[in-house]
Amino acid sequence: xxxxTHDHDHGHDDGAVHAHISDTKFMLGIFxxxxxxxxxxxxxxxVDLGAANSxxxxxxxxxxxxxxxxxxxxxxxxxxxxxxxxxxxxVFLGVFLVYxxxxxxxxxxxxxxxxxxxxxxxxxVAPGGFTPRGDMxxxxxxxxxxxxxxxxAPAH
Amino acid sequence: xxxxxxxxxxxxEGGGHAHPKWLQHHFDTPVHQFETAKLGMWIFIATExxxxxxxxxxxxxxxxxxxxxFHAAHQQLNWKMGAVNTIVLLxxxxxxxxxxxxxxxxxxxxxxxxxxxxxxxxxAFLVIKYFEYAAKLEHGTLPGRxxxxxxxxxxxxxxxxxxxxxxxxxxTTRASMFFAMYFMMxxxxxxxxxxxxxxxxxxxxxxxxGDFSKEYFTAVEVGALxxxxxxxxxxxxxxxxxLVG
Numbered sequence: 001x002x003x004x005t006h007d008h009d010h011g012h013d014d015g016a017v018h019a020h021i022s023d024t025k026f027m028l029g030i031f032x033x034x035x036x037x038x039x040x041x042x043x044x045x046x047v048d049l050g051a052a053n054s055x056x057x058x059x060x061x062x063x064x065x066x067x068x069x070x071x072x073x074x075x076x077x078x079x080x081x082x083x084x085x086x087x088x089x090x091v092f093l094g095v096f097l098v099y100x101x102x103x104x105x106x107x108x109x110x111x112x113x114x115x116x117x118x119x120x121x122x123x124x125v126a127p128g129g130f131t132p133r134g135d136m137x138x139x140x141x142x143x144x145x146x147x148x149x150x151x152x153a154p155a156h
Numbered sequence: 157x158x159x160x161x162x163x164x165x166x167x168x169e170g171g172g173h174a175h176p177k178w179l180q181h182h183f184d185t186p187v188h189q190f191e192t193a194k195l196g197m198w199i200f201i202a203t204e205x206x207x208x209x210x211x212x213x214x215x216x217x218x219x220x221x222x223x224x225x226f227h228a229a230h231q232q233l234n235w236k237m238g239a240v241n242t243i244v245l246l247x248x249x250x251x252x253x254x255x256x257x258x259x260x261x262x263x264x265x266x267x268x269x270x271x272x273x274x275x276x277x278x279x280a281f282l283v284i285k286y287f288e289y290a291a292k293l294e295h296g297t298l299p300g301r302x303x304x305x306x307x308x309x310x311x312x313x314x315x316x317x318x319x320x321x322x323x324x325x326x327x328t329t330r331a332s333m334f335f336a337m338y339f340m341m342x343x344x345x346x347x348x349x350x351x352x353x354x355x356x357x358x359x360x361x362x363x364x365x366g367d368f369s370k371e372y373f374t375a376v377e378v379g380a381l382x383x384x385x386x387x388x389x390x391x392x393x394x395x396x397x398x399l400v401g
Contacts, residue, residue: 061394069384072250096206101216
């Protein structure tokens, strides 16, 4: 069932663990690559590239993380399903990020003078942001449900 | 393999197979047990990524909203200390991987040596982190109502409502947000370093006790996987917090 390249894994069916044994020099090589990439990411961050700085930082970090996962964490010689689990975590993190950004981006802008969120067109306080102190409920949906004296001091 | 050994504890249930004492009875073979342990660890690692992911998503959103503030505030962090800590953690990841390798070839002393080096690196990381945190507290960049006040200053300890955040180092009080992200992300990571040290100490004790062999080194492998996760998270934290802000 297996080719010669994998016979250390499945070639003989004695049920014993025959995990791939990494070469020490190879591991040192991976470590050197990680150090070089760290130096690169620090060096690039000292130069102002605008928005590209963040891109380079994430890109280099992802290469480093891949090296660690592939070789130090043995995904290279592991069952592929472990890699599927690992990568799926990042896929779901992406879903989390994209939907949250989509939500936040439709919530109005920060009004820097008082730190609240407002709709730029109407000037109303946008939902999802915190309201100014001493003016609880203004512009928020909850204000309609509050009793007539809703502007008194909060119950707590 | 199929000879019946009456002295073996699990022989009756095991259908006549001799079981090594480290093979639990609900696994067919050592490789079955080993692969199951690793699968469980990878699923746990996925949940850890998602837990840290929440903080990374928060960081992305807050930074996107207040780019200039984040950029100004990140310059208060000591990137040289962060870079040294990066190298310390990468090196500890190497030694953790080598500890597994030595366990695989049955070199017990080598495994002990590499785990001890990994633990020393972890300790060095926390010591450097301590100096970073101490400087932050002294400069008053702890987030919250005491932002801008030196930590442990009398007027901040009492919990007086009169305390208001102050600008610090030319940063507005909104920079409190950046430091909230900084302390939460590095703090949660620091807790993982502590937990990792606990796991590695447990692996070290078992190794000294002689639990592991070429045939059975699951705890070394899985403990090292946890340690690599700690390294993975820092690989992203360092550039995002210290370098680009």
